[in-house]
Amino acid sequence: MKLKNLLDSLTDLKVEYLSLREVHTKSLSLSVRNEVFEGLGHNEDHGLMIEVMMNGQLAYGATNSFSPEAVRACALETIEAAIKASKFSLSKFSLEERPKTVGEYKSPGQISFDDFKPKTWSDLLMSLSANMKIHEHVISRSAALLVTEMQTHFVATNGSDIKQTIHRSAIQMSAVASSEKGSQRRSYGDDQSTQFGLDHFNKTHLEAQAKKIAEEALLLLNAEECPTETMDLLLAPDQLYLQIHESIGHPLELDRILGDERNYAGWSFVKPDDFGTLKYGSSLMNVTFDPTVVGQYASYFADDIGNKAKREFLIKDGVLLRGLGSLESQKRLGLPGVASQRATSWNRAPIDRMANVNLEPGNSSLEDMIKSVKRGIFMRTNRSWSIDDYRNKFQFGCEFAQLIEDGKLTKIVKNPNYRGITAPFWNQLKMVGDKSTFEIGGLSNCGKGEPNQVIFVGHASPVCLFSQIEVFGGGK
Amino acid sequence: MNALESSQFQSFAQKILNELKSDEELTLNFSGEKTLFSRFSNAKVRQVTNLEQAGIDFNFIKGNRTLSFSIPFQASELDFSLALKKLNQSREWIVTLPEDPYLVRPQHFGETKEENLPHLPHNDEMISMVLSEASHVDLAGVFSSGDIVRGTSNSKGQSHWFKTRNFYLDYSLYNEKQKAVKSLYAGSTFDSKELKRNIREAEFKLSLMNRESKKVPRGEYRVYLAPSAVSELMGTLSWGGVSMAAHQQGNGSLKDLWQQKKKLSPKFTLEEDFSLGLSPRFNEAGEVSPNRLPLIENGEFKNFLVSSRTANEYKLESNFASDWESMRSPVMHSGDLKRDDVLKELNTGLFISDLHYLNWSDRETARITGMTRYACFWIENGEIVAPILDLRFDESYYSIFGENLERVTDFKELNPSTGSYFQRDVGGSQTPGVLVSNFKFTL
Numbered sequence: 001m002k003l004k005n006l007l008d009s010l011t012d013l014k015v016e017y018l019s020l021r022e023v024h025t026k027s028l029s030l031s032v033r034n035e036v037f038e039g040l041g042h043n044e045d046h047g048l049m050i051e052v053m054m055n056g057q058l059a060y061g062a063t064n065s066f067s068p069e070a071v072r073a074c075a076l077e078t079i080e081a082a083i084k085a086s087k088f089s090l091s092k093f094s095l096e097e098r099p100k101t102v103g104e105y106k107s108p109g110q111i112s113f114d115d116f117k118p119k120t121w122s123d124l125l126m127s128l129s130a131n132m133k134i135h136e137h138v139i140s141r142s143a144a145l146l147v148t149e150m151q152t153h154f155v156a157t158n159g160s161d162i163k164q165t166i167h168r169s170a171i172q173m174s175a176v177a178s179s180e181k182g183s184q185r186r187s188y189g190d191d192q193s194t195q196f197g198l199d200h201f202n203k204t205h206l207e208a209q210a211k212k213i214a215e216e217a218l219l220l221l222n223a224e225e226c227p228t229e230t231m232d233l234l235l236a237p238d239q240l241y242l243q244i245h246e247s248i249g250h251p252l253e254l255d256r257i258l259g260d261e262r263n264y265a266g267w268s269f270v271k272p273d274d275f276g277t278l279k280y281g282s283s284l285m286n287v288t289f290d291p292t293v294v295g296q297y298a299s300y301f302a303d304d305i306g307n308k309a310k311r312e313f314l315i316k317d318g319v320l321l322r323g324l325g326s327l328e329s330q331k332r333l334g335l336p337g338v339a340s341q342r343a344t345s346w347n348r349a350p351i352d353r354m355a356n357v358n359l360e361p362g363n364s365s366l367e368d369m370i371k372s373v374k375r376g377i378f379m380r381t382n383r384s385w386s387i388d389d390y391r392n393k394f395q396f397g398c399e400f401a402q403l404i405e406d407g408k409l410t411k412i413v414k415n416p417n418y419r420g421i422t423a424p425f426w427n428q429l430k431m432v433g434d435k436s437t438f439e440i441g442g443l444s445n446c447g448k449g450e451p452n453q454v455i456f457v458g459h460a461s462p463v464c465l466f467s468q469i470e471v472f473g474g475g476k
Numbered sequence: 477m478n479a480l481e482s483s484q485f486q487s488f489a490q491k492i493l494n495e496l497k498s499d500e501e502l503t504l505n506f507s508g509e510k511t512l513f514s515r516f517s518n519a520k521v522r523q524v525t526n527l528e529q530a531g532i533d534f535n536f537i538k539g540n541r542t543l544s545f546s547i548p549f550q551a552s553e554l555d556f557s558l559a560l561k562k563l564n565q566s567r568e569w570i571v572t573l574p575e576d577p578y579l580v581r582p583q584h585f586g587e588t589k590e591e592n593l594p595h596l597p598h599n600d601e602m603i604s605m606v607l608s609e610a611s612h613v614d615l616a617g618v619f620s621s622g623d624i625v626r627g628t629s630n631s632k633g634q635s636h637w638f639k640t641r642n643f644y645l646d647y648s649l650y651n652e653k654q655k656a657v658k659s660l661y662a663g664s665t666f667d668s669k670e671l672k673r674n675i676r677e678a679e680f681k682l683s684l685m686n687r688e689s690k691k692v693p694r695g696e697y698r699v700y701l702a703p704s705a706v707s708e709l710m711g712t713l714s715w716g717g718v719s720m721a722a723h724q725q726g727n728g729s730l731k732d733l734w735q736q737k738k739k740l741s742p743k744f745t746l747e748e749d750f751s752l753g754l755s756p757r758f759n760e761a762g763e764v765s766p767n768r769l770p771l772i773e774n775g776e777f778k779n780f781l782v783s784s785r786t787a788n789e790y791k792l793e794s795n796f797a798s799d800w801e802s803m804r805s806p807v808m809h810s811g812d813l814k815r816d817d818v819l820k821e822l823n824t825g826l827f828i829s830d831l832h833y834l835n836w837s838d839r840e841t842a843r844i845t846g847m848t849r850y851a852c853f854w855i856e857n858g859e860i861v862a863p864i865l866d867l868r869f870d871e872s873y874y875s876i877f878g879e880n881l882e883r884v885t886d887f888k889e890l891n892p893s894t895g896s897y898f899q900r901d902v903g904g905s906q907t908p909g910v911l912v913s914n915f916k917f918t919l
Contacts (some may be wrong), residue, residue, distance in 0.1 A: 033725075037574035043546040044558070047529065060525040065479075065550040074526070081512075081524050084600050088607050089582050090520035119572040128573070128778035140725040182840045183726035262656065263617040263648045266832070335905055343900075349523050386835045386868075388847040391919045393868045395845045408856045419868070419919050431563065450618035450646070451513045451525070451896035474838030476872055 001068055007070050007155045010075050016043025017053035017098050018075065019156035021304060022046075023346035024115050031144040032125035035133070040118055045296075047346035051074050051156075051305070054082035056092030060349040065251045067092075077136070097327040098158055105164040105301030107195030108294055111147055112287050121145050121181055131210035137221060138214045140176035145169075147198070152304075160306040167441065168193055168297065169457065171201055173210055177217035184220035184414060186213035187381060191241050191309070192441035193456065196295045216400055219412050223333050226401055226416040226473030232376030232430070233418055233469040234369060237439035239398050240461035242382040244359055247422040248280075248287055249457070251391035252314055253448075254337055255352040265448045266389025269422065270320070272333055281426030286360040287315040287337045289324060289354040296356045297458035302339060304350040309339035321386025323350045344453040351449050356458035357395060358440075362432025369431045369465045376404040379416050387422075395419040415474030425466065433462030479530040479551035480508045480625050482637045488532075488549070488729070489629040492559050496631055501537040503582045505760050506530070506627035508549065509900050511620055512599045516647070519607055519615040522577040529899065530625070533760070536566045537582075540575040544679045578788040582630035583826045585764050590756070591639040593739075594664045596621060605668050606645055609675045612616025613682075615686070617647030624900050628762035636764075638756035640664070640902070642703075645671070647893045648850065649678050655863055658704070658830055658850040662892045673893040683852050690714040690862040692917070698825030699915040700818055700855075703875075703889035708874065710746070710806050711842060717800065717873075718746075718771050719801035724790050729839040730873070732778045740775035740880040745809035746843055747771055748781070755903035756891055759783075763796035803829050803905070809878070812907040820858040821883060821911055826867075827853040827860070842873040845918075856913035868919035883911040 001009075003022050008020060019443045031038045047064035048071065061078030125143040133143035148170045154162040170193035174187045188209045193308055194200065235243065250256065251268040259267055291299050291309040302308045307327055314322050323329075325337030331350050332393065342353040370378070384397030401416035402409045420428075440460040447454050478484060482858055485506050495500055508530030515522040530549040535542065545562045549555050590662040596602070599621055621643035629635045644662035661671055701709070716722035717729045732738035748769040750757045756774060757765050763784060770778040781797035798804060826848075834846035847866055854861045872878075885908040892904035 036578070037576060040543040040569065040573060041545065042543070042562065042569075043533075044548065044562070045531065045546075046548050057521070058523065060523065062525065062527040062529065064529050064548040065552070067552070070550075074528075077526050081526055084603075085521040087602075088521040090517055090522045117572075119570045122573055140727070166753045167650075178726035183731075185727065256515070259616060259650075260515070260522055262517070262650065263646065263658075347527055347529050349525050351523075382836055384835045384845070386833045386837075386845050386847070388866055388868070389832055389849055390866075393847065393866070395837065395868060395870070395919070396834075415840075417837055421919075426820070437652075447897065448790070450515050451620070452902070454897050474840060474843065476841050476843070476874070 001066065003153050003155050006068065006071050010072065013079060015052050015054060015157070017095060017157055019051045019154060019160065021049040021346060022153045022283045024151045025345065028113065028116060028147040028347065029144065030118065030121050030125060031142065031266060032122065032129045033140065033142045035126055035129045037122055037126070039057050045345065049343070049346045050080045052082045053093060054079055055086035056084035056094065057089045058093060059085055065106040069117050070338055081137035083470045091332050093328060093331065095158060097331055098156065098305060100159045101302050101306040101386055102161045103301050107166045109167045109169060109195055109200060111149060111167045111169065111209050112195050113149060117425045128206055128210040129172055131207045131212035133209065134214045135218055137177045137179045137218060138175050139178045141214065143171065143173045143210070146169050154306055156306060162302050164301055164304055166195060166300065167197060168195055169198060169200065171206060174211060175217045177213040177221045180219055181221055183384050184217050186217040186220070191238055191441040191443055193297050193444060194295050195297060201323070210225060214398055220400065220414045223412045223414040225475055226413040226471065228472040230470050231470060232373045233465055233466045234376060234378040234404065235466070237441065237461040237463065238378040238381045239379055239396065240359065240464060241443060241459040242385050242396060243440045243457050244357060245446070245457065245459060246385060246387045246433060247391060247425065249324065249354040249357045251422065252323045252332055253352045254323040254329035254335065257323065258329060258332055261448065264450050266391070269390045269392050272335060274320055275323065276321065277316055279424060279427065280315050280320045281318045282429040283318045284362055284429055284432045285315055285318045285426055287314065288312065288358050288360060289314055289340070289355060290358055293354045293356055295438065296440050296460065297456055299458065300355065303341045305341045307339035307341065309355065312338050324354055342455060344455050348451060348453045351453065353455055354446065354457045358460040359462065361435045361438040361462040363434055364431040364465055365434055366437050368405055369433065369463065370409060371407040372431065373404040373407060377416060378402045378404055378409060391422050394422065413473065416471065417473065418469050418471045420469055425469070428466045428468060429464060430467045431465040433464060437463040479549055480510060486635065487625050487627065488555055491556055492563070493631050494600050495560060495563060495801050499538055501582050501631045503535040503630040503761055504628065505533040506625065507513060508625040509622060510887065511622035511900055514603050514619045516618065517616045519610040523626055533708045534791055536570065537579060538570050540579060541569055541570045541573050542576050542579045543573065554857065578762060578785050580784040580788065582632050582634065584632040584634045584760065585762055587635045589637045592664060593639065593641045593658065596641060596666055602643065602666055603620050605671060609672050612759060613679060614650040617645065619645045620900065624757050624902055626902065628758055630722065630762055634762045636756065636758040636762050644892065644894050649682045650683055651682055655689065656850050657681040657685065660894065684860060685851060685863045687862045689865050691868060692826070692854060692919060694917050696914040696916050698790060698822060698910060698913050700822045700827050700911050702829045702909045703907045705831045706801070706808060706827050706910055707891040707905045708834055710808060710905055712834045714802035714911060716839065718780050718803060718830040720782045721786040721801055722790065723780060729836060729842045734780065736777060740772060740878045741875065742774045743811055745773050746774050747807055748803055748805055749807040750805050752805050752807065752904065752906055755824040759796055759798045765796040769795055804903045807906045808908060810886050810888050813883040813885045813911060815885065815887055818885065819855055820911065823858055824856050826864065827855050837870050841869060844873065845870040866918040868917060870918045871878060871916045876915070880913045880915065881910060882913055885909040
């Protein structure tokens with residue numbers, strides 16, 4: 001039965017609001033390691049989330065059975081749960097938090113699962129693995145293709161009707177070099193998922209990248225340990241994605257500020273009064289929530305309660321303006337937010353999330369940034385991340401780094417790490433790279449919520465320079 | 477719908493296995509749950525979700541080629557038609573794929589059926605009791621209850637089934653200064669008196685957090701890591717720490733221990749012990765792991781987890797680990813430090829109840845970073861002085877469980893997993909507390 005008909009079949013139920021969110025996901029994955037094909041997976045998931053409002057309380061019921069009887073039984077159970085929970089409601093909501101929205105979204109890349117040719121892609125992955133085989137010390141050479149199609153259809157008693165079809169794809173590679181001197185890993189693509197199709201991949205470029213990461217893993221094997229000192233820190237976009245994610249995205253989530261996440265992901269150093277006043281970073285810092293970037297990983301038309309998404313500044317000229325929060329959180333806090341109430345899939349209730357959270361480009365060229373540094377370090381590609389539950393004290397590690405001495409890139413060093421505290425760190429932002437240094441990425445593994453949810457988010461950033469940061473290496 | 481009944485899965489499995497041709501092999505791996513999640517903040521209900529879901533992963537082999545697929549399972553005719561469609565798609569694709577020299581063929585590892593389905597009060601009753609007991613405190617967390625199922629079947633006739641019913645209240649309490657303590661009430665028998673005792677105990681701990689917090693400067697301190705903090709550290713070992721594949725491929729973090737260049741403390745023993753009863757012994761392929769497998773014994777390497785695929789690739793013996801070679805039921809052995817002596821033996825230093833957001837800072841040297849969280853105290857002369865402001869640590873396993881491990885408690889705590897990414901977890905750990913000297917805090 002079509003979703004709209006299923007909704008019609010429930011119109012006799014006395015509810016303040018009811019929505020159905022059908023999610024149908026297909027995914028394909030292929031992987032190769034050391035020129036051996038490790039497997040192909042083609043997976044499918046399909047289910048329905050019912051959301052009900054009774055006495056101002058929201059409750060959710062999830063089922064992967066679409067028979068009218070099963071859906072009705074689930075709806076009745078959800079209504080009962082909402083009524084019972086309403087005796088203990090944390091907050092009451094109304095239809096103001098459930099706007100009527102009608103529309104459709106399709107990602108720029110369209111991938112036909114029926115026409116998929118595994119051999120084409122296993123051949124490519126084999127070739128990428130072989131391109132990393134440049135020395136006997138490169139002991140692990142992996143390449144993988146990941147493709148997903150997520151079709152979401154949302155209908156509600158307020159007349160909302162939204163269809164979104166999102167295709168995502170990524171090619172990921174890693175090379176591990178190992179000898180008596182230790183092991184070093186370089187990777188490509190872990191953070192570069194997009195909504196583009198398979199024709200987006202360029203074989204020549206990927207093969208060059210495969211060779212490059214193998215070469216860099218070998219260079220790291222023989223490199224000196226990263227020094228321990230306070231120095232200027234230049235970060236590449238593929239590290240800044242995580243820095244933005246952990247120290248801007250999460251602390252700005254309104255449900256964390258409200259304390260909903262205290263028991264699991266944590267809350268935030270940001271207080272409600274900080275919006276409009278907190279100097280989050282230097283005046284060079286401009287951060288947007290932008291679900292409209294074509295092809296970026298977390299672009300969409302509307303969030304999972306049907307709130308239409310649009311670009312907003314979260315931080316402008318270094319000042320905190322707006323949080324990442326749903327209409328529910330906005331009502332509870334009396335603060336502006338964005339359309340970011342999202343769920344992992346049909347089996348989870350939507351919560352406050354990031355989508356695309358991007359650091360906007362500035363005016364400095366990479367050359368000028370390097371030239372400006374007397375003594376510093378340029379770090380690339382995240383390999384380790386950790387931050388406290390208020391999102392203050394962080395520590396990140398990168399795969400690759402090069403010292404900057406007297407305005408020039410010099411020695412490669414291994415096991416580079418840095419640590420700091422969120423607001424002071426962003427206030428030490430000294431130069432922001434221009435559009436030529438700007439890159440767009442995507443991460444698939446943002447974890448949060450009780451029950452736990454993992455979701456895809458997008459981040460974009462130019463290369464950025466920070467002054468006088470604590471840097472250190474590995475070893476005991 | 478009764479998709480969580482073993483008869484439904486078995487009947488479906490037989491039907492799809494009957495479709496196989498003579499040169500084809502298939503393993504089915506079932507998982508499902510019927511769960512209530514109720515989310516709390518300020519001891520009120522934020523969100524409530526009733527969930528019923530099931531799905532089947534298939535591993536298909538033809539000749540020396542393999543691929544996998546999965547479908548949702550709703551115990552209807554639609555399951556079979558979708559599975560058949562996927563099987564036919566797989567037949568078309570598999571012949572175009574390269575051979576897999578390390579593929580693991582299904583075997584007959586026997587048949588088991590284990591169901592533990594105790595009576596639990598109705599969900600509403602349990603939630604009412606929780607909120608009633610916590611009505612005067614700021615409680616945040618999640619209550620979850622219901623059935624969890626894992627099952628497997630294959631074309632060699634093997635069949636395993638594991639179904640358990642349990643609940644957990646995973647929560648923290650907050651005082652006016654927003655200092656917090658963490659607690660867990662979990663099990664398969666819900667006892668209102670035990671719930672009350674659990675919450676009162678957490679409240680007592682919270683009262684200790686009312687003192688003014690102390691800012692402890694970075695440096696090296698003597699610490700007591702409570703069982704839940706040790707459990708966090710053991711959990712990170714599942715991230716490449718005890719995996720044979722990770723070590724063979726240069727991503728392991730206990731390489732020096734494995735190569736017997738280093739030892740941990742003779743006081744440190746770690747094993748997989750399925751007698752905890754929290755996790756089925758069979759893995760995704762239905763292979764049944766040994767009931768107990770020593771990993772590190774008295775500080776010396778004994779075994780890493782070896783999946784059958786890793787065994788095939790590196791010509792080793794499999795111990796039937798999971799595909800990811802992560803621990804499913806880790807147990808650290810206890811020592812001789814009595815509960816009443818913990819503060820006295822710590823003397824001056826830090827009492828750490830929980831750790832947060834751990835990650836490797838340097839795998840080569842087994843160095844790990846993370847944060848203190850919840851009820852952590854500055855102790856002087858065996859007395860609690862003040863809660864501390866959270867600290868970041870960066871320290872090596874070779875120090876924590878090696879040269880700097882002074883004492884291990886004579887008691888252990890059970891830590892059932894409350895993870896619920898994609899589906900509610902099974903499994904958990906059992907860990908003692910440890911007294912460690914010269915523990916490094918960096919921020």
